[in-house]
Amino acid sequence: xxxxxxxxYSSEHEWVRTEADTATxxxxxxxxxxxxxxxxxxxxxxxxxxxxLEKMGEIESVKAVSDLFxxxxxxxxxxxxxxxxxxxxxxxxxxxxxxxxxxxLSDAGEIDKLLSAQAYDELITxxxxxxxx
Amino acid sequence: xxxxxxxxxxxxxxxxxxxxxxxxxxxxxMPVQYAGIVEEHNAVRQRAGVFDVSxxxxxxxxxxxxxRALRRSLTYKVDQLSESEAHYALLCADDGGIIxxxxxxxxxxxxxxxxxxxxxxxxGVARIASFVEPGADVExxxxxxxxxxxxxxxxxxxxxxxxxxxxDPEALGRQRCVELEFQGYKLFVxxxxxxxxxxxxxxxxxxxxxxxxxxxxxxxxxxCGLGARDTLRLEAxxxxxxxDIDATTNPWEAGLxxxxxxxxxxxxxRAEFAGRAALVASKEAGLSxxxxxxxxxxxxxxxxxxDVLHAGQVVGRVTSGGFSPTLNVSIAMAYLPxxxxxxxxxxxxxxxxxxxPAAVVRRPFYRRxxxxxx
Numbered sequence: 243x244x245x246x247x248x249x250x251y252s253s254e255h256e257w258v259r260t261e262a263d264t265a266t267x268x269x270x271x272x273x274x275x276x277x278x279x280x281x282x283x284x285x286x287x288x289x290x291x292x293x294x295l296e297k298m299g300e301i302e303s304v305k306a307v308s309d310l311f312x313x314x315x316x317x318x319x320x321x322x323x324x325x326x327x328x329x330x331x332x333x334x335x336x337x338x339x340x341x342x343x344x345x346x347l348s349d350a351g352e353i354d355k356l357l358s359a360q361a362y363d364e365l366i367t368x369x370x371x372x373x374x375x
Numbered sequence: 376x377x378x379x380x381x382x383x384x385x386x387x388x389x390x391x392x393x394x395x396x397x398x399x400x401x402x403x404x405m406p407v408q409y410a411g412i413v414e415e416h417n418a419v420r421q422r423a424g425v426f427d428v429s430x431x432x433x434x435x436x437x438x439x440x441x442x443r444a445l446r447r448s449l450t451y452k453v454d455q456l457s458e459s460e461a462h463y464a465l466l467c468a469d470d471g472g473i474i475x476x477x478x479x480x481x482x483x484x485x486x487x488x489x490x491x492x493x494x495x496x497x498x499g500v501a502r503i504a505s506f507v508e509p510g511a512d513v514e515x516x517x518x519x520x521x522x523x524x525x526x527x528x529x530x531x532x533x534x535x536x537x538x539x540x541x542x543d544p545e546a547l548g549r550q551r552c553v554e555l556e557f558q559g560y561k562l563f564v565x566x567x568x569x570x571x572x573x574x575x576x577x578x579x580x581x582x583x584x585x586x587x588x589x590x591x592x593x594x595x596x597x598x599c600g601l602g603a604r605d606t607l608r609l610e611a612x613x614x615x616x617x618x619d620i621d622a623t624t625n626p627w628e629a630g631l632x633x634x635x636x637x638x639x640x641x642x643x644x645r646a647e648f649a650g651r652a653a654l655v656a657s658k659e660a661g662l663s664x665x666x667x668x669x670x671x672x673x674x675x676x677x678x679x680x681x682d683v684l685h686a687g688q689v690v691g692r693v694t695s696g697g698f699s700p701t702l703n704v705s706i707a708m709a710y711l712p713x714x715x716x717x718x719x720x721x722x723x724x725x726x727x728x729x730x731x732p733a734a735v736v737r738r739p740f741y742r743r744x745x746x747x748x749x
């Protein structure tokens with residue numbers, strides 16, 4: 243699984259890239275792999291406010307629908323319309339063209355509550371072990 | 376059900392080597408996907424894919440009275456099948472509800488093979504056994520645990536199978552079967568499937584089945600799991616027992632009248648089989664609802680259990696639904712009142728509280744082009 247060192251992660255399998263007061267949010271490589279072929283993403287509108295660890299949308303794959311949680315709190319300033327129109331981008335480039343929303347942070351301190359790449363790696367390793375039991 | 380209680384496929388290790396992901400289904404630990412559901416789906420539509428369907432029942436019914444016992448338990452005149460012929464049939468309760476749907480092959484004058492659903496194997500065998508008359512010459516041989524069953528499906532299925540086992544499959548007609556040999560083991564080959572494509576169901580020993588699977592994959596056939604099997608059968612609008620048909624549905628409303636022979640000229644008119652009186656009554660009463668095909672006209676995925684609304688009223692519920700990789704949109708089946716179930720009718724499907732517009736469309740969603748049909 244690809245887990246870029248420079249990103250922060252939520253326990254709900256979203257990643258965060260922070261630049262100044264804005265966070266770009268997507269789902270992790272592990273999440274897209276678990277979901278399988280993604281066919282529909284339902285994202286909040288530009289201007290909507292989102293809250294850390296609360297539901298902000300849905301991601302639907304051929305197999306199932308999953309809730310999408312916001313890893314940070316703030317205001318949605320941009321929605322990736324390319325991913326909405328071509329949801330397979332989330333499978334193909336989860337950390338690149340498959341990003342989902344950009345959020346202007348209301349509390350930059352929340353970033354510290356997120357997981358490092360190493361901590362996230364440990365989390366999914368545990369999950370994978372539980373799944374094969 | 377706990378993981379420990381799940382039954383394991385004889386070829387589970389082969390599937391693991393091919394990268395399968397497993398999930399529980401009908402008491403079995405089954406491969407759900409390998410490369411990905413959409414990729415596997417497209418492989419079957421465009422080339423060929425192979426599924427391990429050993430979870431399905433394989434009941435051999437043999438003896439001079441085998442045809443009679445089967446006819447008494449099933450809706451179709453299977454006793455009138457000629458040698459090597461096959462047909463779809465239903466196992467109905469006395470009230471006409473559908474206990475299971477089965478595929479019946481006639482191997483020769485005195486031997487039949489009944490393929491039934493994994494979840495219904497025991498109930499089906501018991502039901503058929505109950506129609507064997509005292510002293511009748513009928514032997515029921517459940518071969519599920521001693522054999523493996525693969526489904527090879529897709530427009531290139533015949534070419535792949537012939538390249539491995541020889542030319543015999545080419546001459547085999549649709550809904551026909553033949554018993555061959557492969558590596559010293561018996562190999563049953565039936566030309567049918569559950570995907571809407573040309574294809575074969577193959578039954579042999581676990582050892583020969585493993586070699587067959589390996590050789591098919593080496594020949595370029597995509598290993599496919601239950602995920603793609605479900606999207607393929609849904610596009611072909613083939614019902615799944617337990618979702619689209621069950622003990623509360625009758626064959627007429629499910630569009631399965633072709634599986635019911637109420638009267639059979641060969642036996643002098645009226646046929647005798649379980650549920651006949653109820654099926655005559657429900658046919659005479661006429662349809663109040665029918666299994667309709669829905670195609671989403673908006674974005675979102677209709678799934679099993681979603682309510683279907685028409686003119687603001689709930690008029691039905693999705694029995695099977697999902698994403699169609701071929702049509703690139705959500706498709707579903709639902710029982711709807713006959714006046715709503717007309718092609719072109721606009722409905723709304725409640726997808727977790729959000730209305731998704733959809734239209735009633737012609738059945739099936741997908742039909743393979745004639746040039747591929749044999």
